[in-house]
Amino acid sequence: MGRRSVVTAAAAADLPAVRGRLTPAAPLAPLVWFKSGGAADWLFEPADRDDLSAFLAALDPAMPVYPLGLGSNLIVRDGGMPGVVIRLGKPFARVERADAVTLRCGGGASGILVSSTARDAGIAGTEFLRSIPGTVGGFVRMNGGAYGREVSDILVEATVVRRDGAVEVWPAARLHYRYRHSDLPEGVVVVEALFRGHPGEPAAIGAEMDRIAAEREASQPLRSRTGGSTFKNPEGHKAWALVDAAGCRGLTRGDAQVSEKHCNFLLNLGQASSAEIEALGEEVRARVKAQSGVSLEWEIQRVGVAK
Missing domain, CATH: 3.30.43.10 (Uridine Diphospho-n-acetylenolpyruvylglucosamine Reductase, domain 2)
Known part of the structure; x- marks a missing residue:
């Protein structure tokens, strides 16, 4: 086979x-x-x-x-x-207008598709999704956010399939959102979400999306093999600043590297193993703890078994 x-x-x-x-x-x-x-x-x-x-x-x-x-x-x-x-x-990547200010989004739809559809429909408030690589299912689970906005600001309800196959509709309040976290159990699959914005002019919405895209391009290593933001921002701190202060900008382990452009990003420069990438992240955490006393929490999910 x-x-x-x-x-x-x-x-x-x-x-x-x-x-x-x-x-x-x-x-x-x-x-x-x-x-x-x-x-x-x-x-x-x-x-x-x-x-x-x-x-x-x-x-x-x-x-x-x-x-x-x-x-x-x-x-x-x-x-x-x-x-x-x-x-x-693809069957889960559709985005449709549910009413004047609400979008019905499949769990497999990208942030770019959601924000672009909202722009064309004159729905403001989802522009920040333009900057988050990933799909609706992940945004809903992790309360994805950027530029001062989070999914908790726009989610009305999510349709999920539980591990036992049951289909349920969860209102936003049931997810008990906090910073980059929700109460969705492991194994539950988000198949659809309703996002509600507010009326806006497509030109103004598009201009804000362009601004966000340009800011990301200037500050983040978008064209690299990366995993996005590595560590959550601790209360009162920026993770990248703590990593920089601990002397970790450009730090390497094998082909894994702390980005020199934005040091809350890890990179695979070529043939890095996942073990090297994760070990580099743990070394960064140790150095930050030693330098500042702050314990960084992983934002990147680490799954599977070590080899």
């Missing part, structure tokens, strides 16, 4: 039948921004919400499940991911 072949239920080690794509031993490095890490036991790309719900309902409850977006804020460890990685593709 080919490493990337689509399999049927009979060949899928007792996994449930699906209408989407179910791929064994699927390499994940091509799917994440760092371009490092091992394979998933199984990669499932559901055909639609019902396909996902039925699969999870029939799946052995002991089987680990992990939703994967664009892989933009993620380290997949070199030993790969046990269980099933779920990736929401």
Whole structure:
């Protein structure tokens, strides 16, 4: 059987039948921004919400499940991911106008698509999503934010598929948002979100999006193999400033490097392993702790098993 072949239920080690794509031993490095890490036991790309719900309902409850977006804020460890990685593709990437100021967004839709659709519809308030690499599912789970705005400011409700296959609609208050965190349980997949903005002029909205894009381009290493913001900003501090003060700008381990352009970004300069990238991050944390007494928290998710 080919490493990337689509399999049927009979060949899928007792996994449930699906209408989407179910791929064994699927390499994940091509799917994440760092371009490092091992394979998933199984990669499932559901055909639609019902396909996902039925699969999870029939799946052995002991089987680990992990939703994967664009892989933009993620380290997949070199030993790969046990269980099933779920990736929401084109069927979940639609963005539609729900009313005059509200968008219905699929869990696989990108921030650029959401903000561009809002601009064209004259809906202001989602411009900040232009600056966040990733998908709606990840934004909702992590309360993604930038430039003074967060998903908690615009989310009305999220539709999720639980690990047992049940479909639920969660109002924003149920997620109990705080800085880069929500109460969504592990294994729950966000398949849709309602984002509410306010009336605006498309030209003004577009100008703000352009400003944000230009500011990001000037200050962040966007054209590199990176994972976005590495550490959360501690109360009263900027993570990048603490990293810089600890002498970590440009610090390397193998092909992993602390960005010289923005030192809250880690880079894969070529062939860095996930172990090297994670170890570099831990070295940065240790140096910052020693220099300032502040314990940095990872913002990048680190998943899978070490090799």
